[in-house]
Amino acid sequence: MSVLDVVASGPDKVTGYRTFRLGSFEFTRDAYFATLKWPAKGQTRTHQMPADLFLRALMRDVAWGFFYGWVNFDDVIGTRNHYGKVDLYAGAFNDNLRSAGVDHTEQFATPLIMATFKAILRDWVNEGFDPFAAPEETGSAFGAKHGDNLAAIERFRIATKRMPGLQGDSPLRDDLPVNRQFQDVAQDEPVVLAEPGFEKELSAINLFKYLSRSDVTWNPSVTSVCKQSLFCPTTEEFILPVFHGNDRVEWFLQLSDQIVWDVGDKNSGSPRARLTMKAGDIAAMPADIRHQGYSTKRSMLLVWENATPDLPKRYESGELKPYPIEM
């Protein structure tokens, strides 16, 4: 999909920001807010989010490739991944808006919605604002358009085939500095004593060192692959910028510190539980929920995913129960 397929206006004469169209949705921003417009019941409906929250959510949706299932930017707008196509919705997973009939959903080919979202990020992220960073580590998202931050929004992630550091696999992060909140994390390396001929077969890394050098928050990346079982640890600080709605069961293993999770019904958003996870805690996120996490101290979280391709259908059809264990 070419950038030419993205529908955008010229820069606004006052704010400098472009307006983007995707199907019958329209995205605009001003100094403080991002606004989404869509048609429903013969009217143009609108929804606003603070620009920083919108851009943090949009950044995760792009970086995660629309992830597994639903990425709710807030309780009104979001995307659902159909793996090749993506739904963009407004109000479709909000009980009140849906029952009032003012919700709207459109499906797009993944390359088109991805190109549009990337174009919005390139235009709306100002110099000094890093949507991946914790609030204490970045400048402001607000104000009229001033510059850009392409280095931050176009960070290149290399897919891991088995484990970082193996020959031909993704690199370690030795060139990145240790985050300010992980200065006390040991940086020692495991000892690997391979017999001649087995140097490429034995491998070990300091996973906590690797994580302590992550320069992004709430952005899982694969560190070990056992067939379709993917360990995707990440470092977390402040708020997960989206409510992730699961299309399969995923698991969280809290490696360090603490995260609090609000869990709601996937379709309505109504609260179901609140989990406080401390170091060593492990818990499932069922396939019928949405969740959002809060981490005051930067923490290490192991997100565990099952990438088996047909899982969304099997959960949706009822073949698989939404929770992982019968007790």
Add this chain to the structure above:
Amino acid sequence: MALGNAKYLSAHWRRQMTYQTYFGSLDKFEKGTIELINDKATNYAFSNIFEVASRSRPYEKVVVGKNLQYVIETLRAEGESSWFAASHDEFAIVMDGEVEVNFIKLDNPATIVPPAKEGSVRIEGKPVGKKMGLVRLKRGHQALLPAGAAYQFRAVQRGVLVLQTILGDHSVERWKEICYQ
């Protein structure tokens, strides 16, 4: 601008805040909580790996996470384990203590871990094959347990291992005992 830019940290924040990263251990852990609103605690299969390991026999492969056939197992590392092997890659992370892992390349892996066999298989006695070497792991270190290689854990200092693998003959499931009900 630099990524994750420290220049945005206020002087107040830099001066006042010091951070201590908290990792649990076999001897010191605190289990979190579930505040239920409209759900059942069992849906979350919530346990704590240190608590589980503190109640396990050495190297008992207790399943603490299960996603269809895939599992996360917690092992109490103490003394020396049996030898194990799998037909697929597995991964071990040391969450507490210090563990040495010895490896032997199996001469005839298909007889012990045929390709269709999932999960780790316990090998009686010392495996037949070439010595590959060893790795020494401390807290936070992760090792590849490559497909077709036998491995044995030896705790230099007792602790806790997490294993990424597939449900196997020696996996132990006791969900009611380890999870919030």
